[in-house]
Amino acid sequence: MNNSGNTLLAIIAGSAIGATLGILFAPDKGENTRRLIADQAAATRDNLTESALDLKNRVATKVSDERDTIDSRVESIVSDLSYKTEDVILALEKKLAELKSKNKKLQKTV
Known part of the structure; x- marks a missing residue:
């Protein structure tokens, strides 16, 4: 994975951890906190899925471009x-x- 992929993953993971810690330390009812955690987990899952699809598409494009370049070379x-x-x-x-010409000349002289 390249640097931009690692950075994106770190940002998403940091956001998820920060949001979860913020929810856990906020004074609220347990039911609300659990709902917020579930909502945040779903949002994080969606973000990870979107990031994974984006990364997959970028890798597929890069592989296709490299294959075309290699084929051309x-x-x-x-x-x-x-x-x-x-x-x-x-x-x-x-x-x-x-x-053959030299050989013919040699054969004529012999």
């Missing part, structure tokens, strides 16, 4: 390699033709 490498392979083949064919 691989295509470029394969294309470059294909051209270089063709150059090597042409050079070898030229050298082979030279050797």
Whole structure:
């Protein structure tokens, strides 16, 4: 998880803890306090769910972008390699033709 994800999680956790402690130390009836704690827990759960979905979407986008970048790089490498392979083949064919020519000359002199 990156720094912004850790910071977001810390802020949410701190808010939940602070709100819960504030509710517990506030002078109110037990029933009201329990309801407030339940409401705060539900809100925290919703915030965590939303944060998790946001993080999931950001990771999925990043992975997709990186995959596209890697695919593009691989295509470029394969294309470059294909051209270089063709150059090597042409050079070898030229050298082979030279050797065949020399070989013919040698066979005629013998």
